[in-house]
Structures are given as C-alpha cells and as structure tokens.
Amino acid sequence: MIKTEFYDKSPLNYIGGKYRILPQIFERFPSKIERFVDLFCGGLDVSANVKAKSVYCNDINYHVIDIYRAFQKLAVDELLNYIDDVIRKYGLTQTNQEGYLALRKHYNETRQPLDLYVLVCFSFNYQFRFNSKHEYNNPFGRERSSFNPVMRNNLIKFHKNISQFNFAAQNFKVYDCSFLTRRDFLYADPPYRIALGSYNDGKRGFEGWTLDDDLILFELLDSLNARKIKFALSNVVEHKGEINEILAEWMRKYNVHYISGNYDNSNYRSTARRNKTTEILVTNY
Numbered sequence: 174m175i176k177t178e179f180y181d182k183s184p185l186n187y188i189g190g191k192y193r194i195l196p197q198i199f200e201r202f203p204s205k206i207e208r209f210v211d212l213f214c215g216g217l218d219v220s221a222n223v224k225a226k227s228v229y230c231n232d233i234n235y236h237v238i239d240i241y242r243a244f245q246k247l248a249v250d251e252l253l254n255y256i257d258d259v260i261r262k263y264g265l266t267q268t269n270q271e272g273y274l275a276l277r278k279h280y281n282e283t284r285q286p287l288d289l290y291v292l293v294c295f296s297f298n299y300q301f302r303f304n305s306k307h308e309y310n311n312p313f314g315r316e317r318s319s320f321n322p323v324m325r326n327n328l329i330k331f332h333k334n335i336s337q338f339n340f341a342a343q344n345f346k347v348y349d350c351s352f353l354t355r356r357d358f359l360y361a362d363p364p365y366r367i368a369l370g371s372y373n374d375g376k377r378g379f380e381g382w383t384l385d386d387d388l389i390l391f392e393l394l395d396s397l398n399a400r401k402i403k404f405a406l407s408n409v410v411e412h413k414g415e416i417n418e419i420l421a422e423w424m425r426k427y428n429v430h431y432i433s434g435n436y437d438n439s440n441y442r443s444t445a446r447r448n449k450t451t452e453i454l455v456t457n458y
Contacts, residue, residue: 180222184328185237185290186299187216191362191407194452195222197432201454203403207356212345213363217241221334225358228338235342236309237301239286242340249332252287256320259291265320267295270313281308294320346389355401362407363390367415368450384419391423398427398457407432411451430454 180195191198195218202223209225211217214232232238244252259265263272273295280288292309293299295318302311341348345363353359364382390406397404410417410424432452 180218181330181334182327183216183218183221184324184331185216185240185293187218187237188298188300189362189364190216190218192218194432194434195219197430198405198407198454199223201405201430201456202360203358203458205356206358208353208358210350210353210357210359212348212359212361215362217331217335219360219362220338221331223360229341230338231341231343231345231348233342233344234301236286236289236303236307238340238342240290241335241338243286243290244332245336245338249329252328252332253325255287256291259288260320265291265295267314267316267319270315273313277309291320294318294324345393350393350397350402353397353400353402355403357402359394359397359402359404360407361390361394361404363387365409365412365417367417368409368412387417387419391419394457403458404456406455407452408455409450409452411449413449424453424455428456428458430456 180192182192183190198219199222206223206225208227208229209220209223210229210231211220211223212231214220214230215234215237217230220228220230230238230241247255259276263269263276265272265276273292276288276295277292280292289309293301293311295314296311297314297318299314299318300311302309304310345361350359363386366382366384366387394404394406406424408417408420410421430453432454434450434452
C-alpha cells in the first residue's frame, strides 16, 4: 500500500478531509479514468491526487470554490505575495487576535476569496464557519493556527495540481451528470448523517444533511450504475452505537470495502462499541 507521504496535501485543513485514508481509497479506484467527478469535493485531498485526464470538482460551499477559482487566476508567486501582504498588513500571528478580527471584519464587508483563505489559516481549527447571513464567524485560533511553512509548501504543490480543474458550486441534487460515460468515474463523499460535525450541522450558512439527502444521493448513484458508469461512495455506516439503516440496506447491492482508521482499537465490549465508527467505501465495480 502506498503511504500518504506520497500524496500532496491540501493547504486547507478541511473538516472531513480524506488525506489520511487516500491509500485505501485509491487502491479501490479504477486504474483508468477519463473524466473524474468529485461531487462533494471539500478540501480537494482526493481530486488533487487522482489520476484522470480531466477533473470536475463540485461543492455546495461556494466560499471554498471561490477560493479555488481565485488560486487558478494567479501565478503561484503572485498568490504567495498576496497572502504575505495580507499577513503583514494585519500583523497576523498566532497571538494577535485584534489583527484577525480586523481582517474578518474586512472580509465580511468585501468578500474577497483570498482574504477568506488567509482568515481560515489563522482561525480556530482552520474551519469554514458562516452565520445565516453568510458572514464568516469562526473565532481566532490562538497559539495554534497560522499560515506556516508546511501550509505554504502544500499550497505550492496544490496550486499546480488544480490549474486545469473545472469547478462548480452547486447542490448535488442539480449537478448535471449527463455528460458522464462508461470511461468516467464519480466519487461521492457527502456529509455523514449519523456523524454530525461542523461540516453538516447547518452552521456553515448551509442546510444540514438529512435522510432525504441520503435517499436522493442513493437514487443518483443507482442511476449512474444503470448507465454502467463507475462510482465510489465514502460514508459511515455506524457511529457511536447508531447505525445508518438506510445506507446499510442500500449498500448490500454493491461492493463494500471497510476503511481502517483511528478506530481500529475498538472492540465489541460495551464501552468500545459505543465509540465505534465504521467507515466504508461503496463501489459498483
């Protein structure tokens, strides 16, 4: 199995990112992909490393898609100079909360995507959080978050990887998959309904993930299967004693691959069972 250090990491520490399990995911992906669709692309850990002739990335969070598009518009030196200029202008450090709040106020007034990226780099847990007015409201990441040398290096590699990507910011329910053929491949990593987190709790300025969303996504994947189009779905079938019964029933008609993660020390004793998370990859090939 290829180790994660052979993959490029996203410069965004996006909640729900797949970097740590990329080797397990990619060993199950098709060997040849014409067009790759990442339906819930998030931090792009998967898309930035996939081998395909063309890559299509979609996410309902248009704020993060706007950042990627802004990255594409600038040469890497221009991008880094912009980031460094913003850091200097606001005196951003791991302890300067006033500078962070000033930049946050400026971003909410101007909505410049690259300013949002810098904000996220200095925010608590590097999270994308918005209120109902789509104003960024994540608190300061005191003594923890910054645009550090590792993130700078990740951004340089990432910038090159995504230069030709096709981005969209749509609800998956209206994303047009009609252009896909049997040579193409769709990957879906939706919010996990039973593992509620900040990415699907409805507090990013977007609605949370519901049972109806699960059902609509399963119907979409079934339609791809009927067209002989390959897909893979990442999800969690069990989390802290709760089972996604709808998913468990639906996935029986496909191939299910169990993902090893930070949960391997769990066993079936009562306490461990309550903390158990079962992460899966479902494929139709």
